[in-house]
Amino acid sequence: MLQSDEKKLILVDSNAAWRVHPASIKQCYLLRKFGIEHKPDITAGEASDLIGKAIHEQERKKAEKKLAKLQRGETPTKRGRRASA
Numbered sequence: 579m580l581q582s583d584e585k586k587l588i589l590v591d592s593n594a595a596w597r598v599h600p601a602s603i604k605q606c607y608l609l610r611k612f613g614i615e616h617k618p619d620i621t622a623g624e625a626s627d628l629i630g631k632a633i634h635e636q637e638r639k640k641a642e643k644k645l646a647k648l649q650r651g652e653t654p655t656k657r658g659r660r661a662s663a
Contacts, residue, residue, distance in 0.1 A: 597623025597626070602625075605626065
């Protein structure tokens with residue numbers, strides 16, 4: 579399956595051998611970080627799909643927040659920088 583994004587083009591092989599292996603420690607960490615509940619025997623493929631959706635949702639919310647600021651006439655600032663007074 580081919581998934582596309584404005585900035586990225588990602589080839590996802592739903593039959594790749596690694597997808598049936600148990601989720602990695604890092605994947606389990608990311609699932610916890612995003613607050614995603616999952617079964618203890620989750621596969622790497624299932625974890626990858628859930629993490630990908632969570633990252634996409636996080637990026638979508640960030641873009642919506644930025645757009646809302648622009649629509650209100652506010653100047654978006656970079657993280658860690660203050661707007662000039």
